[in-house]
Amino acid sequence: xxxxxxxxxAQEPLVSAVGFLCMAALVWWLARNTLDNLDxxxxxxxxxxxxxxxxxxxxxxxxxxxxxxxxARAILAGLLxxxxxxxxxxxxxxxxxxxxxxxxxxxxxxxxxxxRAYVELMRNTPLLLQLLFxxxxxxxxxxxRAAAEPLPGVFLSNRGLVLPYPxxxxxxxxxxxxxxxxxxxxRRVLPARLVTPARLLAAAGFAAALALAPPEWRVPRLxxxxxxxxxxxxxxxxxxxxxxxxxxxxxxxxIVRGAVLGVPAGQWExxxxxxxxxxxxxxxxxxxxxxxAMVPLLASTAxxxxxxxxxxxxxxxxxxxxVLGTIGSxxxxxxxxxxxxxxxxxxxxLATSSALNAYNARLLRRGER
Amino acid sequence: MPDRKxxxLRLLAPFAAALALIAGTAQAGPTLDAVKARxxxxxxxxxxxGGSAPDANGEWRGFNADFCRAIAAALFxxxxxxxxxxxxxxxxxxxxxxxxxxxLIAGVTQTVTRALQLGLHFGPIVLHDGQGFLVPKAxxxxxxxxxxxxxxxxxxxxxxxxxxxxxxxxNKISYKPVVAEEFREVLAAxxxxxxxxxxxxxSALAITxxxxxxxxxxxxxxxxxxxxxIAPAVRFGDDQWQEIVNWTIWAxxxxxxxxxxxxxxxxxxxxxxxxxxxxxxxxxxxxxxxxLDPRWAYNIVKAVGNYGEIFERNYGKDSPLKFARGPNELVxxxxxxxxxxxx
Numbered sequence: 175x176x177x178x179x180x181x182x183x184a185q186e187p188l189v190s191a192v193g194f195l196c197m198a199a200l201v202w203w204l205a206r207n208t209l210d211n212l213d214x215x216x217x218x219x220x221x222x223x224x225x226x227x228x229x230x231x232x233x234x235x236x237x238x239x240x241x242x243x244x245x246a247r248a249i250l251a252g253l254l255x256x257x258x259x260x261x262x263x264x265x266x267x268x269x270x271x272x273x274x275x276x277x278x279x280x281x282x283x284x285x286x287x288x289x290r291a292y293v294e295l296m297r298n299t300p301l302l303l304q305l306l307f308x309x310x311x312x313x314x315x316x317x318x319r320a321a322a323e324p325l326p327g328v329f330l331s332n333r334g335l336v337l338p339y340p341x342x343x344x345x346x347x348x349x350x351x352x353x354x355x356x357x358x359x360x361r362r363v364l365p366a367r368l369v370t371p372a373r374l375l376a377a378a379g380f381a382a383a384l385a386l387a388p389p390e391w392r393v394p395r396l397x398x399x400x401x402x403x404x405x406x407x408x409x410x411x412x413x414x415x416x417x418x419x420x421x422x423x424x425x426x427x428x429i430v431r432g433a434v435l436g437v438p439a440g441q442w443e444x445x446x447x448x449x450x451x452x453x454x455x456x457x458x459x460x461x462x463x464x465x466x467a468m469v470p471l472l473a474s475t476a477x478x479x480x481x482x483x484x485x486x487x488x489x490x491x492x493x494x495x496x497v498l499g500t501i502g503s504x505x506x507x508x509x510x511x512x513x514x515x516x517x518x519x520x521x522x523x524l525a526t527s528s529a530l531n532a533y534n535a536r537l538l539r540r541g542e543r
Numbered sequence: 544m545p546d547r548k549x550x551x552l553r554l555l556a557p558f559a560a561a562l563a564l565i566a567g568t569a570q571a572g573p574t575l576d577a578v579k580a581r582x583x584x585x586x587x588x589x590x591x592x593g594g595s596a597p598d599a600n601g602e603w604r605g606f607n608a609d610f611c612r613a614i615a616a617a618l619f620x621x622x623x624x625x626x627x628x629x630x631x632x633x634x635x636x637x638x639x640x641x642x643x644x645x646x647l648i649a650g651v652t653q654t655v656t657r658a659l660q661l662g663l664h665f666g667p668i669v670l671h672d673g674q675g676f677l678v679p680k681a682x683x684x685x686x687x688x689x690x691x692x693x694x695x696x697x698x699x700x701x702x703x704x705x706x707x708x709x710x711x712x713x714n715k716i717s718y719k720p721v722v723a724e725e726f727r728e729v730l731a732a733x734x735x736x737x738x739x740x741x742x743x744x745x746s747a748l749a750i751t752x753x754x755x756x757x758x759x760x761x762x763x764x765x766x767x768x769x770x771x772x773i774a775p776a777v778r779f780g781d782d783q784w785q786e787i788v789n790w791t792i793w794a795x796x797x798x799x800x801x802x803x804x805x806x807x808x809x810x811x812x813x814x815x816x817x818x819x820x821x822x823x824x825x826x827x828x829x830x831x832x833x834x835l836d837p838r839w840a841y842n843i844v845k846a847v848g849n850y851g852e853i854f855e856r857n858y859g860k861d862s863p864l865k866f867a868r869g870p871n872e873l874v875x876x877x878x879x880x881x882x883x884x885x886x
Binding site for chain 2: 211217229317332409492496499504505506508
């Protein structure tokens with residue numbers, strides 16, 4: 175027994191060394207081939223191209239983008255779009271998934287069956303197909319000149335949802351800044367839990383400032399080919415978000431259901447014996463325990479959703495994959511572009527998973543206490 | 544041939560292609576050897592009606608597809624020995640760089656960036672095209688400069704996308720782009736009214752228009768905002784293969800100059816003209832230098848016809864499109880199409 179273990183320990187460095195050498199040889203071979211191939215084709219490696227003007231336009235970006243801006247800014251704009259879809263998608267899929275999971279556990283057989291049908295439909299069809307479906311649904315909305323106006327100033331067409339939006343004047347901004355300073359200072363001076371006079375005063379000041387300088391509303395109106403003024407929620411963004419949320423909410427609902435069912439029946443019974451209602455049992459006893467089982471699975475759903483957002487390229491939303499694909503094709507720097515893509519997604523997913531891991535660790539600590 | 548990969552697979556293809564660029568072992572020069580060993584030419588094409596698109600039987604048809612067949616005819620005396628590899632606009636260059644295809648005949652505009660930065664060599668120009676705008680008649684637009692504020696549908700990673708940006712910037716008017724990689728998605732957006740304008744090379748637009756449910760509801764604006772010389776592309780560094788592609792294209796042009804057509808080529812067997820005899824390989828000579836059958840040019844004409852026939856069949860009077868030859872007429876008749884002498 176002891177000799178066996180020593181033998182194992184002696185072999186291990188050898189095995190590691192051979193493994194390491196094989197890896198190194200593979201990497202060396204790949205690198206040499208790549209450089210050979212690139213050299214023969216006259217392609218120069220390097221990230222210098224990132225600073226050059228992009229020359230193509232992007233619409234529907236959170237970060238304003240003009241064709242004269244650099245490739246780097248285009249990538250950043252695409253990345254912000256990806257992050258926006260991923261964050262909104264994760265939150266909405268989480269909320270909807272929890273709701274569906276709770277309904278699935280309902281005693282009502284019709285509700286349960288409906289949710290089950292939904293989950294099976296969503297889980298068993300490809301995400302890409304669902305995205306194309308939502309894109310087609312949105313294309314079926316009325317054209318821009320026949321846009322529906324469900325509320326005054328709000329227009330719905332197959333070019334998206336156009337909304338009026340307020341542009342605050344200078345005064346509210348100042349008031350907002352002042353409020354922040356007052357809140358921070360007030361907290362330090364008076365660590366009171368409830369409303370402090372300072373906060374009241376600040377809020378009053380803020381309200382007064384708002385009243386004095388009411389925000390200017392940008393109201394959309396049809397001019398020429400499109401609506402101008404107003405904020406637009408684009409059809410591509412909506413289709414992508416709807417597709418991702420509806421698809422992944424099905425997965426989340428199953429995670430929730432599994433985790434709740436995984437809590438021992440004794441816990442339910444004990445809570446019942448204490449006279450807790452079903453809702454309070456769920457809230458106070460079952461969910462805190464179920465949450466601990468859920469979080470790691472939810473984390474993996476969040477990662478899948480983030481990666482799934484890359485299918486945006488198929489329906490025309492300018493996410494980071496689409497932007498990088500275009501840049502690769504326009505500049506020929508495919509290897510750099512692929513490296514950037516891999517790096518950015520890795521960073522994004524590592525950030526997501528470490529945030530959720532931290533949350534999970536906190537949950538576990540709370541459980542131990 | 545079952546060349547149409549599912550959409551999701553095609554979306555992954557750039558990654559695979561980039562990997563191939565990394566991992567592909569050195570194939571210095573002998574593309575011809577690889578092609579001969581394989582007995583097929585791998586021809587990179589786009590799914591783009593008129594240029595190349597599968598018909599009801601899955602056979603690739605179109606102007607570009609015919610040039611792929613011409614290469615196969617020159618090499619193997621069999622125009623069917625082509626493997627059509629469907630690429631997308633974003634991934635087509637990686638496909639040729641990485642060796643996934645031997646030649647790219649995919650409506651590629653010859654540009655300096657693509658030649659110098661992408662490591663591509665361009666063959667002879669097969670089509671002189673220009674970018675145009677297709678708009679619904681209901682918008683009552685007469686010229687492109689009236690498109691201020693319009694939403695424009697196009698496809699990413701193309702010169703089209705760059706030209707339209709330049710055009711609007713130059714004329715100090717604005718537009719909103721909608722770009723999607725799948726042409727079906729772009730077309731669906733255009734027909735639904737998601738965008739006001741569809742922009743592509745004019746030849747492709749005319750084809751698109753002819754395939755819309757109500758072609759008469761749409762008008763192709765008169766402006767051509769760019770020059771789009773369409774040429775086949777091969778990898779840098781294989782001169783022999785480049786010459787084969789070049790002279791295959793030129794052979795179709797030379798045949799038209801001689802007045803040799805698919806139906807009449809056999810009648811030239813007894814031609815007293817020494818240059819025709821040399822061209823058709825009746826008097827051997829010009830094939831050996833590029834390791835081809837002495838009758839390679841004959842085989843090309845017999846298989847796909849001369850340049851004029853290829854044009855008329857796919858774009859011109861023998862097609863539903865009825866394009867005039869315009870700049871794609873032979874130089875002798877006032878166009879831009881020319882072949883160096885076969886001597």
